[in-house]
Amino acid sequence: MVPVSVQHTGSEAEVTKLTVQVSYDDGATWLPTAVARTGDHWTAGLWHPAHATFASFRATATDKAGNTVDQTIIRAYRLE
Secondary structure, three states: OEEEOOOOOOHHHOEEEEEEEEEOOOOOOOEEOEEEEEOOEEEEEOOOOOOOOEEEEEEEEEEOOOOEEEEEEEEEEEOO
16 A cells, blocks of 8 residues: 545635556556545555566546646656
């Protein structure tokens, strides 16, 4: 499990939905992950393939007003 941090300002921007995808080839292909929420904390479940050397992430958050934001991090961390 990987912790996912979601920051917002006030109750109007409270995140109601979060999707996270992972890539092991620098964003050429993306795989969905399971995302769990406990209170104000989120975690993404990952399975790293044996050949992978880096993990990249792409996330989309939606607030209760329907606004969305996308964030992509290529080579978020190295796998050893």
